[in-house]
Amino acid sequence: MLICKTCGAEFEEAVFxxxxxxxxNPPYEKNAVCPFCNSSSIEEKEITHCRCCGARLKESNxxxxxxxxKEKGEKLRQKELKRKRERYNSPxxxxxxxxxxxxxxxxxxxxxxxxxxxxxxxxxxxxCKRKKNT
Numbered sequence: 001m002l003i004c005k006t007c008g009a010e011f012e013e014a015v016f017x018x019x020x021x022x023x024x025n026p027p028y029e030k031n032a033v034c035p036f037c038n039s040s041s042i043e044e045k046e047i048t049h050c051r052c053c054g055a056r057l058k059e060s061n062x063x064x065x066x067x068x069x070k071e072k073g074e075k076l077r078q079k080e081l082k083r084k085r086e087r088y089n090s091p092x093x094x095x096x097x098x099x100x101x102x103x104x105x106x107x108x109x110x111x112x113x114x115x116x117x118x119x120x121x122x123x124x125x126x127x128c129k130r131k132k133n134t
Contacts, residue, residue, distance in 0.1 A: 001047055001063065006039035014042055052076070095120070 003010050014032035021029065033040050049056055050065040052073035057065060064070040087093065099115040102108070102123075110119060
């Protein structure tokens with residue numbers, strides 16, 4: 001189990017980013033970072049309690065106190081990963097990421113609403129049609 005010192009998130013595996021330092025050929029540097037905030041300040045956390053039921057472990061073997069807890073814990077983790085993937089891939093979050101990328105690339109500070117109303121139609125090649133009051 002790993003823990004991020006920056007955001008406090010706990011996770012099983014770190015994400016590895018390759019840093020080229022502007023070089024066109026290897027050797028490149030691979031850095032382990034937090035999958036949530038991309039911080040490189042991560043450390044291994046010692047497991048002292050069962051990851052499913054919370055019972056104190058006598059030995060820090062695999063993080064579970066029994067095989068049934070291990071099965072339950074793995075099922076719960078799979079459901080949680082599915083829920084996180086669905087939330088990450090939701091249309092609103094995709095637009096928020098596009099807005100953040102646009103703001104970073106163009107040094108602007110558009111809000112979600114401004115981005116959707118003003119910028120997104122231009123990026124998609126469509127113009128916003130407004131009704132004329134007659």
